[in-house]
Amino acid sequence: MTALPIIFVLNGPNLNRLGKREPEIYGTQTLADIGAMLTAEAAGRATIDLRQSNHEGALVDWLHEAADTGVHAVLLNAGAYTHTSIALLDAIKAIAPLPVFEVHLSDPHTREGFRHMSYVGMAAVASFAGHGAASYTLALEAALAQ
Numbered sequence: 001m002t003a004l005p006i007i008f009v010l011n012g013p014n015l016n017r018l019g020k021r022e023p024e025i026y027g028t029q030t031l032a033d034i035g036a037m038l039t040a041e042a043a044g045r046a047t048i049d050l051r052q053s054n055h056e057g058a059l060v061d062w063l064h065e066a067a068d069t070g071v072h073a074v075l076l077n078a079g080a081y082t083h084t085s086i087a088l089l090d091a092i093k094a095i096a097p098l099p100v101f102e103v104h105l106s107d108p109h110t111r112e113g114f115r116h117m118s119y120v121g122m123a124a125v126a127s128f129a130g131h132g133a134a135s136y137t138l139a140l141e142a143a144l145a146q
């Protein structure tokens with residue numbers, strides 16, 4: 001039996017608070033709910049490895065790990081680091097050609113001006129935002145089609 005492709009689903013700061021955090025913006029599903037939804041969606045097609053950290057360097061390390069361990073694709077919701085982190089931009093470039101898909105529950109472009117700029121988006125293959133938890137499933141389908 002051939003091993004299924006592995007998809008990393010990396011989540012940045014404050015996403016461990018999903019479900020309790022500003023539900024009018026981010027919805028009521030927890031990150032564990034999203035992980036279960038992705039695992040069900042990917043059943044028989046891919047293995048989902050979902051992780052979360054509030055630390056920028058952990059996200060950089062996991063991007064490198066993805067490249068070094070033959071991961072098929074990465075879904076990345078970098079939270080607020082999306083808008084600030086040149087280190088994440090460089091990391092995505094440093095692991096090319098491994099595809100990284102940007103994910104957001106909300107649509108940052110319809111929110112405060114400081115959320116309109118995305119360092120992650122500068123290097124990501126595509127961005128999925130504004131669909132709540134479904135942004136992750138849309139990105140998963142794009143990653144599996146890659």
Ligand code: DHK
Nearest residue numbers: 014079080104105106108115
């Ligand atoms: C999540 C965050 O934590 C914010 O900092 C981003 C993103 C938007 C989201 O919608 O998933 O600006």
